[in-house]
Amino acid sequence: MRAINRFNVLDTIRRAGSIARIEISDRTQLSTTTVSAITASLLDDGLILARTEGDLREAATRGRPRVMLELNPDAARVVGAKIAANRMVFVVTDFCGEVLSTLTLALRVDRQPIGVIADLIEDGVRRCVVDANLALDEIDSVCLGLPGVVEHRTGHIRTSPIFRESGVDFAKDMSERLGVTTIVESDAHAITLAHHWFGQARDLDDMVLVSLEQTLGLGVLHGGQLFRGAGGLSHNLGDLVLGMGPQGIIRLASLAGESAILGDQPSGRFAEAIRLGRGMAHAKTLIDAEDNTLISAAIRAGEACGMALANIVTLFAPPRVILVGSSLALGQPFLDSLREAYSLAIPPSIKGVTELVFDQSTDETWAQGAAVVALRELYESPWGTTGPAPAL
Template sequence: MNEGGRVARHTARDLRSENRFEVLHALFDLGPSSRQELARHTGLSQATVTTLVGEFLSEGVLTIAARERTGVGRPYDRLAIDPGRGRIVGVDVAETYVVAVVHDLALGVLGEGEVALDEHENGQGYVVDGIVTAIARAVEAGGTTRERIDGVGVSMPGHVHPGAGVSVFAPNWDWHDVRIEELLAARLELPVHVDNPLKAVTLSEMWFGAGRAVDSMAVVNLGTGVGAGIALNGSLIRGTTNNAGEWGHTLLELDGRPCRCGRRGCVEAYVGAAGLETTLAALAPDHPALGLGGQREFVAAVAEGLLAGDPAVAELLARTARFLAAALGDLVNLLNVPTVTLTGWMSRALADWLVPAVRAELPRHVLPGSLPGLRVQASPVPGNAVALGMAAFTLEQFLARLGLASPARARAQ
């Protein structure tokens, strides 16, 4: 970020457009590979790949996994990311929970820790305590020590300036310009990088999900908050101030339901967790799922009701699918992306019913020119996609400290 809060136009954030990360991304895709295979997969020259591999080897980031020979020629090396080179923590912070995941340098999961948050509590100290506790649990579960951690990536809800380490605005907590990176770095005594969950889930989808097959997609996160991460032609779209993707606060109904952002009729007010509660309350005011207190408990009860054939819950699902399909239609018509993936804790709980219902409804809302080949699916990324994306961002920061990261060729979008 520059002093005006704008995303720098030359940045290493666009990991797939930077040469070193092209090599790493190829290794995540291919597994142990030769220099020739990496060059073919990335489109980089053999000389460039050889140079980059030499740098990675010198810092212990890559290792020689095997040495092979074909015919009578010289043997060649199969290279792999050395998982033992370091430990990285990715943290997903939402209004109702904190999940911390310890990864090795190859982004394999070693251990996870979780802390429930009271969605009505908004104190900075309370949230920081939850993050620190979740990280401690993950470190213990991963069989490692804090001394082995090379960096921590923390996703914060709402508008985040990653360059400044500031939570600019978190509407559910009424946070304004909280220097969250400084608060966490002081408590953890470790390098900390903060970002927004929409950017994290999109990166994880680009590296480990639908992005293996397509370069453009929308990654729709459904939970307490609602938003869309966007990738176009392999570039992660951040916008001028890292606030791109606030699709949840676009208009679904003029003068409709009040939204926590202060406007009325936002997409989030209909397809976020609180929106589902509002819809069910209108359908069946005395439904037992409405008296459970927490959003995650409510959504779990909705899933149970769908399994049991509860008619009120079935109608709730049908209405939510119509709301979501209408809003996704606007998104697809605007961006003309071929793939939409649904992610987030609420998506995971309801995907078996929600995805088919949205697929059936979506053709009514998408222009014919954008409909051919359009795919809507639950995210295939395993585990916590936000934590994984934050670990990948933190891997970038770690390599920068080693002197192995350079500005991206493509400008920030």
């Protein structure tokens, strides 16, 4: 019970950024007495800080001024990472989720042996931590955001475009390598939480996010919690079936996946751009130069995404859908056809329920989302005076 209330108070403080006790009592419906007791213990554990100044009401109010409480950024540090096929992005954040250092490695890792990938990740984490002027043992938790189907609870990677193997217990591997608790999560789930904490869904506890990257992912927020499938695994939108063609099943990935849009580019400048992870940006310049092959690929992809999106809205009926990912960089042809297909396909009965938002987040935001995944687990874990208590 205390644990629940404690978490609620802490989360209220985080959402507000800076808030007085009496306001917490208002929002959480807890008595001022209880809030005082809980905040005292949070202050004691060093999770929050008190600031005397900063009362935003009119200065001309009488009475004892409010003491504003806010998260103590130094209460914990975590590492978040976005691992993609052609790049890795690491961030170190403080307890508030603010980024302390960033590291981007542009290198193609897909289909490497698992040991090689683990080596690179380990290296990236260590370097990013050093960049933040920290040592690894000052890091409380690491979260890796990966594409594909990830079982967060068990730490297994079911399938991922960056691994040849399937069913890897990657969380355990990396925990042992780093000597720090390491968890894994789908990259789509990570960016979903990033938007919940910092982005376009700060005001919402229910929403859906669709990520259009090399892999097509989905994040569903339901009551402020990620909706993970039974078994805790993430979704792979690319596997959605859009119809039956002459050569069999047509999946979304085959129309809207990165390779479907960019095509097979065996050589040349475009192929080089793709290899370096600039494929979509380069495609945009080609589209602007009216490359008809690419334009029609983008339109096809947009239509497919719009239809799939309509199906997802039919199933989840969220107030807002956020679209993110590199494919958005394709620009008008893609976005217009997506919007058009969506409004055609959305059933009339739920028209107007859902708002569509496009968001071009940087890779850093994705990594920050992974950090948020780690932080959320810290928030819920019991704390001693020195740091988070080890799990039972």
